[in-house]
Structure formats: C-alpha cells, structure tokens
Amino acid sequence: MSNTDFLYAMLNNIYLGMSQVTSQVPMGGDYWIELSTEMMVERMFRKFRHLFTPASKRPADICRAWIDVMDAQGFVNKHHYRFQEEGDRLRVEIQRQGCIYLEYCTTAREEGLPFVCPRMVSCKWVVSHLTDQPYQVEMTINSEGNSSIGYISPAGLADNILARKGDRITIAGERAVVVSTNTYGYLLKAIYQYAPQILPQVLYQSSYSASLVEYDRVDPRYPDKRELIEWLLQHTNYLGVIRYEIVEFDEINKRARIRGYGSYMAEMFLKHNLFLTPHMTCDSARGRLAAYFSRAWNMEMECEEMECEALGNSCCEFVVLPKHL
C-alpha cells in the first residue's frame, strides 16, 4: 500500500469513526458529520483561498473553481465532476470511479451508519459561504451506476431537524429543551392526576401538530416520500424517543406498518403507574406517525397501536391507514 493509499484509507476510517460516534451519542446523526465536514472545508478554504478564482458568483462557477483548487493539489480529478444549473438548483454529478471516499460511502450504507457525502458538502459549503445564503444538499446514490447525483439548492426553511447553535438546541428550527424522563414523567403524572382521560388525547394531538411542523420543514429536501419518512423516523431515534422500523410501506393502498423499539412512553407509563391496568401507551408515537403519513400521502391518516412494550411485547407495532376506510 502506498503512502497515499494509506492516508486515504485513514481518511475514510476517520469518517466512519465519526459516523459511528454520531450514531451512538444522544441526538447524534448525519447533521453532525455535515457540520464537521463544513468546518474542515472552511479551514481548507482559508488555507487555499489565494488559489480560488471563480469566474462569477454563480453556484456552478463557484463549485468549478473550488474543484480546480483541489484538482491542482492532486486531491480530486476535476474531470470527474459535472455541474449544471437547473433554475435555482445546481445539479452535481460526481463519478464514483476513483472517489477517495468510496470506502466510507459504501461501508456507512452497508452498516446503516449516518452518512453525508464529503465532496457534495464541500461544494455546498463554498457556495453558501460565497453567496452568503444557506444551501442544502439532496443526494441520490446509484450504487449500480457510475455516478452519484446531487442537488445543491437554497435551504429556505428546511432547517435541519436537530441542531445546536451556542446554548440553544433546536428541533426543526424551534428551540428544544432536554428533560429527563423523570421530569417529563412527573409532568405527565400531574396531568394524569387531574384529568386522566384527556392524557392520551393530549399526547396524540400535541405530537401530531408538532410532527406536521417537522415534516413541512424537511419535506422540500426529499422528493421521495419513503426516504423522507425514513429520515424523520431516524431523527426521532436520535432523540432517544423510540427506534422505528418500517415493516410495510404501501403507497398504493395507503397502508403502513411500523415497529417501535425502546419506547420511552411505555417505560414512563410503567414507571409512573399512569394507568390502572397495563395498557397500550404510545399515543405520542401514534400522533407522530399519523401526521407524517397524512402529509406524505396527502390525506387524513390515522394510526393505531396494535402491540405495545408496556404490555410485555418485544416491540410496539403501529398500523397507519386512511381515516375514511
């Protein structure tokens, strides 16, 4: 193995390590890899700025100039990149052949780790920096084909669902607070003591309304509805709420079946005795799923919990179906 190959292998494994860490830390996820990549790019950009000479401030010219800088250093091959402006979006096509991040790209996907394409994020950051506008990356990887295709487009309101700026944590652009299940449990217990009957509806409705906001923020980024819902559900997992798994996604008949593992609601209801007898508990999850699918399939959907960890099942199971059926 040459020295360069060794360094590339190390770079890929640094990324894989980051992905592993972000998948394990509370509130981790691909956002943090993207942020780390952007910070690295920023440092590299400062170092090589004197070589950076874009023909204009148009995103395509900015990206070409940045790739020229890296090509001159022998880091990438500029002929592997194609940039084409489509309205306010920039289509980026990158040949997978010879990509130095190929190992990271394929391994992260195989192992189900959070992944962002460093080359795409690198271009996005430079465009955002030069135009002083937030941009975002949408990406499709055709593992059978020779190239990865992505779009760099204005971010609009599509804030990342989970972010931290300074002292503030935000979810879908809204300020978020982290509370222990103990604190939250006592809040629920107080509601339960005063108005036990409304508690399931409160949990369902509040989660439904909040989830609509989350969906709308992320929607413009993912034209594919399944991909969009998977992304949203994965981020719920990062919040430590419940780990979802889509078992059935039938867009034609508008039916979905989703399993949930490690439901905090089930744990909390059991811990704080929030029922007279063991009972399905995951009304928040029902509200969330009903909201996501109502938006995704553009009709009023409902969600029922068919199995629950609070009843001793190994997982919770939810069925999503149209209300009118």
Add this chain to the structure above:
Amino acid sequence: MQKSGYFGISGVDKIIGEGMAYGSQIMIRGDSGVGKTVLAAQFIKEGLGCKDTCIYVCCDESPHAVRQTLKQYGLHPLPFEETDRLVFVDAYSLEPTEKYHFAGDDPLEKYLALENRVIKAAAGKPLRLVVDSLSTLLLGRDSQEILEFHRYRLKLRKKEDILTMDLIVDEVIDDTAFKVSSHLYDVIVKMYYAGSPERPMRALHVGKLKSGKFDSSQLFYTIADKIGVVIIQELWG
C-alpha cells in the same frame, strides 16, 4: 394476578376501585340519546388497549354506524377487525352485512347460539362483549322467555370469564322482567338527564350490587369529541 377490567372512564373507574373481574356483568341503562353507546365505545376502546378481544352486537344501529362512532371517539376499528380483535354482530340490518348476522325476530335461542359461536371463535383470549342494546333484542317478547334467556345467558358468560356489557333503554322492557333481571348484574350504571328542563345536564351513577356496595354519587358528565364520556368532577380535580 387475575386481570381486572375497567370502563376506560376516569371517575367511573375510581368507583370500581380494584376493577371488574372478567366474568362480571354490567348493565348500562338510560334514556335514548343519553350516551350509552358512547360509553360502550369507550369500554371497547379500553378493552382493545388492553389487548382484549371485543365483540360488539349491534341491535339499534348498523355496524357501519357503530364503526363511525368508534372513529369519532378516537379508535379506528379496521386494523382490530382485520386481526379478529374486534368482531361485529349485525342484529340490526334486515339483510346480512357482516359475517355474523341475527334477524331481530328470530327466537332468542337462535341468538344465544350465535353469541356462543362468536365467543367460541375467540376462545382463550380475554373477552369483552357488548350488546347494544339488549332491550331491543328483547322487545316484544314474553317476560318469562326474557328471564329464562337472561339468567341462562349471563350464567354462561360468567362461567366463561367474559366481561359482558348489556345496554338497556329505559322503559322498553316490561317492569317486572327489568327488576328481576337487574339483580343478575354485578355493576349497574344508570345514565340520565339531570338539572332543569331549561338547562339539562347529563349525569350517571354507578351501583355495585353484587358486592353489596352502592355508590350513590351523582357524576355529571359531558361527551367530548375524540374522548367520549368525561366526568366533569374529574376535570375539576
């Protein structure tokens, strides 16, 4: 530990205390329109939430109308029907619309045989049975026939550990038959209109006859969308 059942209505469940043993029989009586079906829908929702299998016998409305009521109070019945956790018996429609159908003017023995068949199909699972309303089923029948049917049926259901809820519209059944059959139930919930004619309020009280306890507290309630019967005193803490 033996499983206990609840109505799923706070306030009423508090009176029940330790819950009802499976095999208990509940009578819900009251005027037409007072909210008996809503209460039954909550009883079913509570049962499905505990993973019970629920059987709903529709005598006063079609199964379709009852499904709409369940949806209105926050339960989509379809996934539960698809997994045989909720079964409708149509004792309302003239022509069969469901797997299980009973023609209202058939003999009561035939009804009992049908009920037995439905229960047998769900054997081995904690079971709730709602008949909405039993009074319609018994309408126009001889008092002696009613009493014999009633006694025998409730004994069977007790033996089978089925949590049975019979809805009775007041004054539909002959007075003697009603009084005698009332004693067959473990729990009686009476729902009625209270307050002045200008400002009527819904109220209920719960009697626990078999245990010798009777709670005479008058509980005022309202019917809330997506929830159902909500005891007003409970909302005020």
